[in-house]
Amino acid sequence: MLGPKVLVLTGEGINCERETAFAFEKAGAVPSIQTLNEVIKNPAALREFDILAIPGGFSYGDEIGSGHVFSLKLKKHLGAEIKEFINDKKPIIGICNGFQVLVKLGLFDHSSDRQIGLAPNTSGAFMNKWSRVIPHEKNNCIWVKGLDKAFSLPVRHGEGRVVLKEDQVYSDLVERGQIVLSYESDINGSYKNIAGLCDETGLVFGLMPHPEADLFKATSPEGSENPLDFSVGYEIFKNSVNYSQSIQGKNL
Amino acid sequence: MNNSRIEVTNKFQGHHLLGWTSEVRDVLKFNLERIEESKFYLLETDSKVEESISREVLSDPVLDIFEDKNWVNSKASFAVEVGFKPGVTDNLSKSVIDAFQLFEIESKISTGKIYWLFGKLDRVEAEQVSREILANPLLNSIKVMTTNEYLEKDRFSNSVLPVVKIEGAGEVQAVDLEMSDKELAALSIERCLALTTDELHEIKNFYKKEEVIQARSLAGLPNCPTDVELEVLAQTWSEHCKHKIFAANIEYKESVEPKYGPKLGSFKVDSLFKEYIKDTTEKIKKDRGLEWLISVFSDNAGIVRFDKNVDLCFKAETHNSPSALDPYGGALTGILGVNRDILGCGLGARPIANTDVFCFAPSNLGDHDHGKSLPVGPKPPRRTIEGVHKGVEDGGNKSGVPTVNGAFFFDNNYAGKPLVFCGTVGVMPQVLKDGRTTEGKGQKPGDRIYMVGGAIGADGIHGATFSSLELDENSPATAVQIGDPITQKRVMDFMMEARDRCLFTSVTDNGAGGLSSSVGEMAELPGGATVNLEKAPTKYPGLKPYELFISESQERMTFSVESSSASEFEKLALEYSVEATDIGEFTDSGSLDIFYGSELCAKIDLDFLHNGLPQMNLKSSWDGEIYKRDNWARVELPAAYNGVVNQSQMEEHLKNVLKRPTIASKEEYVRRFDHEVGGATHIKPFGGENGNAPNDSGVIWLGPHGGEMDNAVAIGCGIAPRISLYDTYLMAQFAVDEAFRNIVSSGADPEQVCLLDNFCWPDPIFHKDKNIDGDHKLAQLVRACKGLSDICEAYGSPLVSGKDSMKNDFRGKNGHGEDIKVSVLPTLLISAIGKLNINSSKQTALQKEGDQVFLLGGLGSGLLGSEFLETTQLEETTLPSIDLKKNFELYKNIHQGHIQKVFSSLHDVSEGGMAVSLSESCFGGDLGMSITLPDDSNPLEALFNETPGRFIVSVKKDETKRFKALFKEAILLGEVTSDSTLKIGFQDKKLIDISTESLKETWRTPIC
Structure with a gap:
């Protein structure tokens, strides 16, 4: 049986599309890397996919704000199709720049006006560092199923500080199981060390760290005797593939 | 047209403002409390823009404040408005234009920043802070006003965008070279040709040949070169492009017996490049029967085979002169430029790792006298370090290429010109779908010439010739430019897809010399080219034909495309938001024919262009090791060794050494480079449980890049400029050995290592007034080449590509108005890559x-x-x-x-x-x-x-x-x-x- 079909968006300065596609492929999916321009030409084609991924990078050079122009373009041309994708209970992941795009689309907000933002790190600078993240015990995200212990992922961003318009938003997010990952310590000033969020359905997942750069032990910072063993990042992609396959099973 | 102005303030102010504030307080000793920052946008649109749209396009409801008209940050003392001078690359404006287009609004945009200075400082101080820290007067327009003045100015009702006003479209001049040597020399300076009078004579004589005069008369051309022709010859014959010193005939002698390295005697070298570099590699290849050397010295980068599936290419470049004048733009275009070398290697390789090595003056040099002792023109060390670092950060990070290896080396002698080395490793499939091997190029007569990527502007005119000159306080600002990593990233994505779909027959980058070099080089294989310059997209009107042809405006590649593939090539470009323009055709006419509209403005004989440059004859003389350092700005000498060997003394020695800037931790800097994008970085710059221990080399795993699953490449570098004070022969060997140690330490196989050589030298050509020890510096170069050749043979390691930069001197004034000359230490960077198995690192x-x-x-x-x-x-x-x-x-x-x-x-x-x-x-x-x-x-x-x-x-x-x-x-x-x-x-x-x-x-x- 062929694995689920994954659309990996690229173009305009996205730059993690290849390793993101590689991750899905290793996890048993069939990824297809397409530019946003190409997808826009035929928005209905989004229906043919089971999973949507917006990888990391510097779309439009992070100018105006990270993910800003890319999200405007998505909203303008694919807004309805993305809504339909979510209604069809298909998983979406946004990593780093992709997370910034999803936040700007308001996918994690409960109200129509935006409450959540990703601001420049408190250091004001880009940083690349492996950081420990802890899965939130009450999260309902399908992407981190089975992950309950802290693990390390590479963090590579300049604007990853989660900010909330009001403190109340945080308890609402907790309440709805939307807080997925938190950093073990404060690395960028993020509200309560939030590293990743999901929407209420648990299918739309956005995170600043890069699980696609932690597929194998070969890229672990401390080195490994068995570099071709899978690492934790792989589990995240595998979860979405398993989910899609279970849904497809039900649909048959 | 509707003009308007919008201002936005981010609620989360950046940390760089704190850094600048403390510098102003600590170094300039001004009473500055803090700096806040807002952005401004000047809009010129085809219709009136609703506020709701501007708000959505230019601000984020959670992060930004969309400011009211005529607001000011009222508690600030000064408002400093920093915009771009006309024609300077403004990357933010490009994204804003794209964003407005989503709302069917066509716009012209100019952006800038307002810095609000808080505290008790006066206008002169505020101006100094603006000029020296907040902006670069070469690139920026700067207005300093008190907050009240700023409010009264009513800046919102008259917003005018900066416009480039030049007129010269289609203008071609004949340049009569019948003049005295003195006049020829003056012409060379005036036009920034960097040609010697001998070389100008060679050109003059060529144009006087009977057959040349006849052919030109038939074509309707004058019997002397047109400005287009002269400029093309100057670019192609520049030290930067032709490496005249490395190709020169050099006499070497030793006036003094070398004390540290071997005695070499007296001899003649026909060409340092040929004898010590190319022949060395050939010999190693033959002696060791190396089959993994795929292409050396013939392309933009060397290509080696360390993997069954993919080939690797490797190249390093320098961008010293631009980095001296605008450190950020200089370094940014440096890293993007070397990425293009890789993109343009063979039929195109994908950059998978960057390296960067910087030689700077220490940041505190000149602090004791507020920089008065420093050269006027180049940016002071602190700005240089900060700007270069940020340039490499943006260049690498935004291109999606991990920066995995590098070094910082500090010495006072880099205050006139910093050395900024940028290297890139690329990966390419060995064979394409249609069976062509990827390492070769195949342009042929009839193929269309495409210019792909950015548009042409006046920026970067004379870059190649400029870098072949020493710096002075009048160095041209047009030689400086800012890169646009996102435009280049789009080009990169596009061309990888176009390569895999076999849509082109050849490609090369537009680097030094712009189209004149790329088309000129590519024309050699088919035997000619015709270019229609009026078709080339420009940033603004008014550029002269020669400017269009030699401009080094960034982010451009030149392709040859078969007519049958042209429409698919153009369609694919659109999909990647890339501009691809057909500007002519490759021919077998034997000449480079340049048209502007119907006017032929240049017809250059290819053989003369590429082979007409006369070989230089130079003399060199080794005058001994230099004990006395050229410590022109040293304030105090280190303490004398007191001979005491006890705990407190030794601990102090260790601490003093650990905090030397060359040795001190660069983690804070390195972590601002993305070193893992691509998901294939096996050994990272820093390791250990806490990520604080510096690793010896960067290792990129080839599995995710299409290579064998357990295969990788280790990347290292070596540099030992201070050994040049004693003997450059040993300096070269110390550099090679360090590069080797770096990668061998991580696990690379020393028998599968290849090297790059990047020489950065002080001017090695004798001049009785300006460069009295030129002969010695040339002898130092000869010794370095010999040392390099000897160690390469001993280690069996081939050199696969290299570059040299020969005029790393500053001659001008310091802040006291005194004449100074600052020359870099003779510097050789060796970069190494070696095959490594990820199971044994x-x-x-x-x-x-x-x-x-x-x-x-x-x-x-x-x-x-x-x-x-x-x-x-x-x-x-x-x-x-x-x-x-x-x-x-x-x-x-x-x-x-x-x-x-x-x-x-x-x-x-x-x-x-x-x-x-x-x-x-x-x-x-x-x-x-x-x-x-x-x-x-x-x-x-x-x-x-x-x-x-x-x-x-x-x-x-x-x-x-x-x-x-x-x-x-x-x-x-x-x-x-x-x-x-x-x-x-x-x-x-x-x-x-x-x-x-x-x-x-x-x-x-x-x-x-």
Whole structure:
């Protein structure tokens, strides 16, 4: 049986599309890397996919704000199709720049006006560092199923500080199981060390760290005797593939 | 047209503002409290823009404040408005234009920043802060006003965009070269040609040939060169493009017998490049029967085969002169430029790793007199470091290429020109779908010429010739430009897809010389080209034909495309938001024919263009090692060595060395480079549990890049400019050895290593007024080449590509109005890549308590050229020596050790000697070491000498037997301890006993 079909968006300065596609492929999916321009030409084609991924990078050079122009373009041309994708209970992941795009689309907000933002790190600078993240015990995200212990992922961003318009938003997010990952310590000033969020359905997942750069032990910072063993990042992609396959099973 | 102005303030102000504030307070001593920042946008749109749209396009509801008209940050003392001068690249504006287009609004945009200065400073001070810290007057328009003045100015009702006003479209001039030598020299300076009078005579004589005059008359061209022709010849014949010094005929003699390196006698070299570089590689290839050298010295980068599926290409470049004038733009275009070399290698390779090596003056140079002692023109060291670093950060990060290896080297002599080396490793499939091998190019007559990427502007005119001149305070601002990484990223994505779909027959980058070089070079194979310059997209109207042809505006590649593929090529470009323009055709006419509309403005004989440059004849004379340093701005000399060997003295020595800027931790800088994008970085710049221990090399795993799953490439570099003070022959060898040690330490196979050479020299051509020791500097170059060639042969390691930059001098005034000349140390950067298996790699951080610590390669000796001697003066000492045979044997054994997995950790001994190497090994976690120096050693020399060919290794106790079988001469130094302390003893004395935390804190002394 062929694995689920994954659309990996690229173009305009996205730059993690290849390793993101590689991750899905290793996890048993069939990824297809397409530019946003190409997808826009035929928005209905989004229906043919089971999973949507917006990888990391510097779309439009992070100018105006990270993910800003890319999200405007998505909203303008694919807004309805993305809504339909979510209604069809298909998983979406946004990593780093992709997370910034999803936040700007308001996918994690409960109200129509935006409450959540990703601001420049408190250091004001880009940083690349492996950081420990802890899965939130009450999260309902399908992407981190089975992950309950802290693990390390590479963090590579300049604007990853989660900010909330009001403190109340945080308890609402907790309440709805939307807080997925938190950093073990404060690395960028993020509200309560939030590293990743999901929407209420648990299918739309956005995170600043890069699980696609932690597929194998070969890229672990401390080195490994068995570099071709899978690492934790792989589990995240595998979860979405398993989910899609279970849904497809039900649909048959 | 509707003009308007919008201002937006981010609620989360950046940390760089804090850094600038403390610099203003600490260095300039002004009473500045803080700086806040807002952005402004000047809009010129085809219709009126609703506020709701501007708001959505230009601000984020959570992060930004969309300011009211005529607001000011009222508590600030000054408003400093920093915009772009007309024609300067404004990347933010490009994204804004794209964003407005989503709302069907066509716009012209200019952006800028408003800095709000708080505190009690006066206008003169505010102006100085603006000019020196907040903006670069070469690129920016700067307005300094009190907040009240700013409010009263009513800036919102008259917003005018900066516009480039030039007129010259289609203008072609004939340049009559019938003039005196003095006039020719003046012409060369006036037009920034960087041609000698001899070379101008050669051109003049060519145009006087009967057959040339006849042919030109038939074509309707004058009997002297047009300005287009002259400019093309100047670009192509520039030192930058033709490497005239490396190709020169050089007489070498030794007026003094070399004291440290070998005596070479007197001889003539036909061409340094041919004799010492190309022939060396050929010889190694033949002697070793190397099959993995796929393409060397013939393309933009060298290509090697370390993998069954993919080939690797490797190239490093320098961008020194632009970085001196605009450090950010200079470095940014440097990294993007070398990426394009890789993109344009063969039929296109994908950049998978960047390297960067910087030689700077120390940040505090000139602080004692507010920079008055520094050269006027180049940016002061602190700005240079900050700008270059940010340029490489944006260049690499935004292109999605990880920066995995590099170095910072500090010396006063880099205050006139910093050296900014940028390197890139690329990967390409060995064969394309249609069966063509990827390493070759195949443009042929009839193929269309496409210019792809950015548009042409006046920026970057004369870059190639400019870099072939020394800097002075009047160096042209047009030579400086800012890169646009996102435009280039789009080009990169597009061309990888176009390559895999086999849509083009050849490609090369537009670097120095712009189209004139790229089309000129590509025309050689088919035998000619016709270009229609009026078709080339421009940033603004009014550029003259010669400007269009030689402009170095960034982010452009030139392709040859078969007519049958042209429409698919153009369609694909659109999909990637890339501009691709058909600007002509390759021919077999034997000439480069340039049209503007119907007017022929140049017809250049290709043979003359590429082979007409006369070889230079130069003399060189070795005048001995230089004991006296050209420490033109040194304020105080280091303390004299007091001969005391006790604990407090030795600890102080160690700390002084650890905080030397060349040695001190660069983690804060390196972590701002994305070193893992691509998801394939196997060994990262820093390792250990806490990520603080510096690794010896960067390793990129090839599995995710289409290579074999367990295969990888290790990337390292070596540089030893201070050894040039004694003998450049040894300097070259020390550099090669360091690059080798770096990658061998991580696990690379020393028998599968290739090297790049990048020479950056002070002007080596004698001039009786301007350069009286030119002959000696040329002799230093000859010796460096000979040393390089000898070590390459000894290590069996081929040079696969290289570059040189020959005029790294500043001649001008300092802030006191005094004449000064600052020349770089003769510098050679060696970059190395080697094949590595990911099952047998190791890092530098200690692993386990009880592991045995050994020194491999012996104790070494000699402190000359060391970092230690920059901290303490010592009358009697020698230069370390290098034993090539012994070292290479050791490297092969180390590789065996990796395969047999006998090591827990390895770290090579480099700057700062064994003491620094031992310290750094402890910085990765909580472990320490207890070390005893051999009884017969001289502790000071043992700890701080920088003799090549040595490593500190830790070995599990139960592996020591197998270890010793491989390394009979290993010196047991001690063992790894659990107490987070570095203890070093000698005989019965304790020399060092410091907690690793305290050492680390010293080592983390900021370099800037």
